[in-house]
Amino acid sequence: MTDAAVLCNAGKIISVGKTRDALKDPWIKKNKRRLTEIDCGGRVVLPGFVDSHTHPAFAAPRLVDFEKRIAGATYEEIAEAGGGIRSSLAGVRGAGKAQLSKEVLKALHIFAAHGTTTVEAKSGYGLSLAAELKSLEAIRSAAGEWPGTVASTLLGAHVVPPESHGRADDYVKLVCEEMIPQVAKRGLATSVDVFCERAAFTEDQSLKILAVARSHGLSVRAHVSQLTRTSLKRLLAFQPLSLDHLDFVDDNDIRLLANSNTVATLVPGANYFLGLQEYPPARKLIDGGAAVALATDYNPGTSPTANMSFVLSLACTQMKMTPAEAISAGTINGAWALGLADRKGSLEPGKDADLAIFDVTDYREIAYWFGSHLCKQVIANGVPITPTGK
Amino acid sequence: MTDAAVLCNAGKIISVGKTRDALKDPWIKKNKRRLTEIDCGGRVVLPGFVDSHTHPAFAAPRLVDFEKRIAGATYEEIAEAGGGIRSSLAGVRGAGKAQLSKEVLKALHIFAAHGTTTVEAKSGYGLSLAAELKSLEAIRSAAGEWPGTVASTLLGAHVVPPESHGRADDYVKLVCEEMIPQVAKRGLATSVDVFCERAAFTEDQSLKILAVARSHGLSVRAHVSQLTRTSLKRLLAFQPLSLDHLDFVDDNDIRLLANSNTVATLVPGANYFLGLQEYPPARKLIDGGAAVALATDYNPGTSPTANMSFVLSLACTQMKMTPAEAISAGTINGAWALGLADRKGSLEPGKDADLAIFDVTDYREIAYWFGSHLCKQVIANGVPITPTGK
Secondary structure, eight states: OOOOOEEEETTEEEEEEEEEHHTOOOOHHTTTOOOOOOOOTTEEEEEEEOEEEEEEEEOSSSSSHHHHHTTOOHHHHHHHTOOOGGGGGHHHSSSHHHHHHHHHHHHHHHHHHHOOOOOOEEEEEEOSSSHHHHHHHHHHHHHHHHSSSEEEEEEEEESSSSTTTHHHHHHHHHIIIHHHHHHHTTOSSSSEEEEESTSSSHHHHHHHHHHHHTTTTOOOEEEEEESOOOOOOHHHOOOOOOEEEOOOOOHHHHHHHHHHHEEEEHHHHHHTTTOOOOOOOOHHHTTTTOOOOOOOOTTTTOOOOOOOOHHHHHHHHHOHHHHHHHHHHHHHHHHHHOOOOTTSSSTTTTTTTOOOEESSSSHHHHHHHHOOOEEEEEEEEEEEEEOOOO | OSEEEEETTEEEEEEEEEEHHHHHHHHHHHHTOOOOOOOTTTTTEOOOOEEEEOOOOOOOOHHHHHHHTTTTTTHHHHHHHGGGGGHHHHHHSSOOOHHHHHHHHHHHHHHHHTEEEEEEEEEOOOOOOHHHHHHHHHHHHHHTTTSSEEEEEEEEESSSOGTTOOOHHHHHHHIIIIIHHHHHHOOOSSSEEEEETTTSSSSHHHHHHHHHHHTTTOOOEEEEEESSSOHHHHHTTOOOOOEOTTTOOOOHHHHHHHHOEEEEOOOOOHHHHTTOOOOOOOOHHHTTTOOOOEEOOOOOOOOOOOHHHHHHHHHHHHOOOOOOHHHHHHHHHHHTTTTTTTTTSOOTTTOOOEEEEOOOOTTHHHHTTTTTOOOEEEEEETTOOOOOOO
C-alpha cells in the first residue's frame, strides 16, 4: 500500500490504512489524543522482523574455529578438537550473570538496528543446571532493558557437556528431572529445544526431553536434520511450534510438515558461514505446503549475524524464495514459530506496535541490497529506537 | 599492534606507532601543532578499504531481473530478454548529468559508511559517446563532493548496445576512435576496461580496445573468464593493472598472472548474488603466487552491495582466504590494482590519511560478523566522516 499510515497507541496498533483515513480515525476524536507523527518519507514500513531462532547467551566470538574452518576443518572435526559448542562453555560458566546479560543486551540492540523487534533467545552454552539457569536469567534481565519482545527457550540439550562424556543418558536425566522442572517453575522460558543429531542427542533422548517439557506445560521445538536426516514423524507427535534447520528433509517429511501446525524454520546463515554449497530445500517445503520461517540462528560458532535483511537475501539468492515469501517468513511465519502470531508479525489493528522503517521505496530492495544496513528506525511495542548497533 | 596511534597532518600520515611515541613525535614540536585526537577506544583501525571494481553510474536497481533470476533465469537468458546490462541503458541515457551524479554520490557515501575510502568507478551503462561521457562527468562531479578518492574508468566496451546489434565491430570502432580519444583528451578517466566474454566482446575486439587505450596513455584492465575461459596470455601483454572476475582461470593462467605485475581482482559478491555454487579459485591464485585483490563489483544487476566487509566475509567463508589475506586483498592489493599503491592501501608515513575504525577488538571479526555494519568512522584524506549510509 502506498501513502499509508499506521496509527498506534499505548504499544498497540489502532488502525492501518491510507494516511488520510488514519488522520480522520474516529479513535482520535473519541480519545482526544494529540498525535506524534513519524514521517517515513515514502520509505518501506514492515512489521518488525520476528527472529525465531537465536543463541545470544555467549561470552565471546569463536575466531579460532573460524580460522580452522577456513583451513579445512569440518563441523565435527572442530567439535572433536574441543572447539564448537563446547568451546563456548568455559566463557559462559565463568561469566557473571551481569556480564552475560550485558552481552545479550548488546546483541538485542544489534538485532533492533537491523529491524528485528521480536527475538527468540536460547540458553545452551552453559550445559549445567547452574549455568543454564544463569543464561536464562541473563536473557530475562537483558529483555527487561530492551523495548522489543524476547521469547526465551531452554536449550539444555544442545550437546552433551564434556564432564558427561559417555554418560549422555545421565545428562538427559539432568535436563528432564532438574533443568526443565526448575525452568518451568520459575517461568524462565516458554519453550524447550533439543539438538536431535548424531553429534548431539539421539531421537529417543530428544523425544524424552520434549515429552517432559510438554508435561510441564512448555512449548517444544527441535534442531533436526541439519547434518543427517531424522524422520520428523515422532517429533511431530509432540506438536512442536517449530522444527529448525531441516537441510535433509525428504518428501515424506515435507508432507508431514504440511499436514501439521508446525513451522519449518530455516537458518541459511549457518550454511553460508560454514561455506556449504547446499542450502535447506525452501522451495520444496513451500511448494509442498509447509509454513516456512526464516531466522538468523545468531550464534558464535556457525552464524554470527543478527541481520535479518541479510537472511532474506540468502533466502532469495541461495534458496530461490521470492522477496515476498522471504518477508512473510521473517515476520508472520516467525511469529507462528513462537506461538505469538496473535500479537506479532503483521501490521493489523490490535497487534503490538512493532514496526521497522527501511531506507528503500520497494520492499524487494530489502533482500536485493545485500550486506547493507537499510533499517532507518524501529518501533518496538510503541517505543521508537534509532539504530546504533553494528 | 596494540595501543597504537596514527599521526596525520594535511591529509597525510606523518607516523604510525605506539601512542606514547606518536605523542612525542618531533614533528609535533617542530611544527608547533595542537593535535585533534580521535580516541578509537581500543577498536581496530585499518587503512580505508580500496574498492577497485565498481559500477556506480546507474539510475535504478534492477528488481525485475532479481525476481526473474529467483524464478530460474540465467545471466544470459535475462540479457537476451532485454534485461541485464542493457536494461540499465534507458535509465542512464535518459538521466540528466546532475541526477546521475546524485546517484553516484549517494553510492560513494554508502561505500564510506562501510569503511571504503578509495573507489574505482566505471562508466558502462550509457554505451553511446554522449552517455559514456555523461557518466564519467557525473562520476567526476560526485567525486568532487566526496572526501574520499575516486579512480575513474571508461567501460564503453561493457556490451554491444542494442542499436549496434550485429555490428559489434562498428561499435568497437566508436569506442576506439571516439570514446577513448575524447576521454583521454578531457582527462575523464585514468583507465579503460573491457568485458571480454562470449556475451560481450571477443578477445580480438578486446585487445584492439586495450591497444588504443595504451596508445592514449591510459591504464588498462579487463573483465575476463567470468562465464567462460579466455587464456590470459594476450591480455597480459598489454600490462593491465588488473584482470577481474577470473572464475575460469586454469593453472597456466595462474602461472602467467604470478609472473606479471597484474593484480587478480576477485568479485565474489557477483557469484553470491547470482546464486552460483562456484566461486573464483582464490586459494589456487594465492598459493600460485598471484596478487589477489577483492572488490565489491557494486552494480545493479549482479552485485548490489557497497560493503567491503561483507566481501571479506565471502572471501573467507566461500573462497577459504584467511581474514588477514582478505584484509590485504581489500586494501593494499586493491591499491596496486588501481596503480595507487604509493598513496593508498596501508598505514605508512607519507601515504594519504585514509583510515577506517571498526567496532571490534580483533581484526578477524571484520569478516566474522557477516552482514553486520561494523564501521564506526572513516577518515578520508584526513577528513573525518561519520557513517550514515545504508
